Amino acid sequence: MKAPPVSISCQGLTLRFPVYGVDAKSLKKHLAKITVGGKLGRSHGSTEVTALSNLNMELKAGDRLGLVGHNGSGKTTLLRALSGAYEPDEGAIEVKGRIAPLLDLNLGIDPSATGYENIRLRGRIAGLSAKEVDARMDEIAAFTGLGPFLAMPVKTYSAGMQARLAFAAATSVEADVLLMDEWIAVGDAEFQQLAHKRLLKLVERAGILVLASHDLDLLRLYCNKVMRMEGGVASPVTDIRKLDELMAA
Amino acid sequence: METATHMLRTGRRGTLFEYQMALRDLRASVGRMDLAWSLAWHDVSSRYRGSILGPFWITLSMGLMVMGIGVVYANLFGIALQDFLPLVALGIVFFGTISGTITEGCDTFVQAAGMLSQTSLPMFTFVWRTMFRNVINLGHHLVIVIAVLIYYGFWRHANAPVAALGLVFLVLNAGWISMLAGLASARFRDIPQIVTSVMQFAIFVTPVFWPVERLGSHKWVLDFNPFYHMLQAVRAPLMGGQVAAHTYLFLAGMAVVGWAVTFSIFATIRRRIVHYL
Helix, strand or coil, X not given: CCCCCCEEEEEEEEEEEEXXXXXXXXXXXXXXXXXXXXXXXXXCCEEEEEEEEEEEEEXXXXXXXXXXXXXXXXHHHHHHHHHXXXXXXXXXXXXXXXXXXXXXXXXXXXXXXXXXXXXXXXXXHCXXXXXXXXXXXXXXXHHHCCHXXXXXXXXXXXXXXXXXXXXXXXXXXXXXXEEEECCCCCCCHHHHHHHHHHHHHHHHHCCEEEEECCCHHHHHHHCCEEEEEEXXXXXXXXXXXXXXXXXXX | CCCCCEEEEECCCCHHHHHHHHHHHHHHHHHCHHHHHHHHHHHHHHHCCCCCCCCHHHHHHHHHHHHHHHHHHHHHHCCCHHHHHHHHHHHHHHHHHHHHHHHHHCCHHHHCHHHHCCCCCCCHHHHHHHHHHHHHHHHHHHHHHHHHHHHCCHHHCCCHHHHHHHHHHHHHHHHXXXXXXXXXXXXXXXXXXXXXXXXXXXXXXXXXXXXXXXXXXXXXXXXXXXXXXXXXXXXXXXXXXXXXXHHHHHHHHHHHHHHHHHHHHHHHHHHHHHHHC
16 A cells, blocks of 8 residues: 655744733733743734744655754644644645644543543544544553553553553554654653654654654654754754754854 | 544635635534544543433432422412423423533533644534533433323323424524534633523523413513523423424524524634634
8 A cells, every 4th residue: 555645844834822811011021032932922902922933844754853942932833733733824734644643642531531431532532433443442451551450540540550541542543744742751661661662663654753852862863854943933944963053053 | 544634724815715714624523523422422421420320310400300390389380280390391401401502612612622732623523522412411311301291191292203303403503502602711711600690590581490371461572582492492392382483483593693603703713712722
């Protein structure tokens, strides 16, 4: 079976956040000078933060893009825009391929429901049909290593067990475009290794990876391209080998 | 299989484009109706997890309320219990669906904040979720309706198909009000309180606990009460009565205008909703 072409294309992508219910008038002058965060502006009575401005990028199958930048430089916003949650104010985003946003592992996790129910729910949210979830259930259950605990409510789990469940459920869907906010490392040492392997496999299968991280060594390890973001403005997509020059610039 | 195999998101390209995108959201949600069902079922089953009666707890409390109000008011009004209790029972059950759909509508988008801010799930999916949840609850409460209709012998005159038609009108209208409340609540956090107060007021001005005839010459005011028409379209046929033609006209008109207005508002603010949350 030939895979359809996978690609991401952003043209002149601009994203402004209206901030409601906050009177940032007095704060505005201060914040505008700080490098952390986007630019603040004011329109229609609500404060606006320009989270991304005029971002252009083209990614094709095989690209592993690392995003670097300060807190609030727009990395997560870009990931969310790529997931389809945020609509651009200007420009366009086009993504071809199945998208798997692994931004928040706890998405859709209901603490009062059992492990099995949560796996099912998470699978359904990710776009699997009930049958597909059932077909994968054994594999996912085995991966969590939680055994009989899967039949118990998630609120009885320890934080580590919860993380195992969330990770196993979230990574059970194969996708063409993988979006990650920080490399996911959960559980104890043994599970971390398992998780690491699984994630690598997922990345290998996916056509495109976009990974936001502050850990430069990590980016060097997993990415072949890098983009630096600052105050919502992105550098051109450059080769990972030029990371040092990019950071120095 | 995954949420989207091709996703295109662009900046504003005029009003017509915004409507097209809103329509695309609607279509995508229809394609994934089963997800809305799953979420609704999950809501119902998780709310009553660990309780023995499950969703039948509300049925039970509703049943008690029906008994209490039925017996007391029948005496106060001096009406025979066998005429009055079915009226109150059906009134409480179906008005419960109306007010449940609308008040829970306030949470539709707020509750889905997590999913809306990091997936491309259609927003309408969550509107259906709220509506389905209330339909599922109604399914449990039908026990009361059926029991009362059989016990008091109304089942002989009950016209179920006409009542079902009325129920469709009821759900259609409660649906747009629910979505409108959801959109407004996402932006303004005062709305849920207002909606709750309005629905509390509505239960008393709508003939839920009292027979229409009691209004005497003032009966005409009910024609301006949308909840009266919604209730009447379901309750009257079940009790062997007729539904006035103007009730259907009113409900159909309200559904068309209501959905058109709600959809327009949705199309206009769709891209902003996720930022409200």
